Amino acid sequence: xxxxxxxxxxxxxxxxxxxxxxxxxxxxxxxxxxxxxxxxxxxxxxxxxxxxxxxxxxxxxxxxxxxxxxxxxxx
Numbered sequence: 001x002x003x004x005x006x007x008x009x010x011x012x013x014x015x016x017x018x019x020x021x022x023x024x025x026x027x028x029x030x031x032x033x034x035x036x037x038x039x040x041x042x043x044x045x046x047x048x049x050x051x052x053x054x055x056x057x058x059x060x061x062x063x064x065x066x067x068x069x070x071x072x073x074x075x
Contacts, residue, residue, distance in 0.1 A: 001064055002036050008061035009044045012070045016057035021045070022074045027053035029069035047075055 009026065018024065026046035041049055055073035062068075 001033070002039055004063045005036075005068070006040060006043045008063050008068065009040070009070055009072070012057065012059040012061065012072060013044065015059060016072060018072075018074055023047050024072045024074055025050075025053070025055055027051065027055060027069075027071040030066070046072075 005028075013022075013024065022045065024044065024046050025048040026041070026044065027050045029052055031051060032040060032049075037049060040046070053071060055071045057073060058069060058071045060067050060069050
């Protein structure tokens with residue numbers, strides 16, 4: 001699940017035209033399973049994580065048959 005979620009967030013970063021080394025603020029429409037937050041933040045270079053925040057770029061991705069809203073912006 002974490003791998004699929006990270007892949008979806010990386011795809012959203014690419015679609016938002018961010019560089020590979022850009023640090024971001026990240027919001028998801030789901031609660032991350034216990035222990036996943038630090039892993040996800042590290043893998044996608046997110047310095048901040050909030051649930052249900054609205055940032056510059058939004059995208060809906062299907063992860064594990066669940067629609068998840070990914071919102072992010074460059075810091």
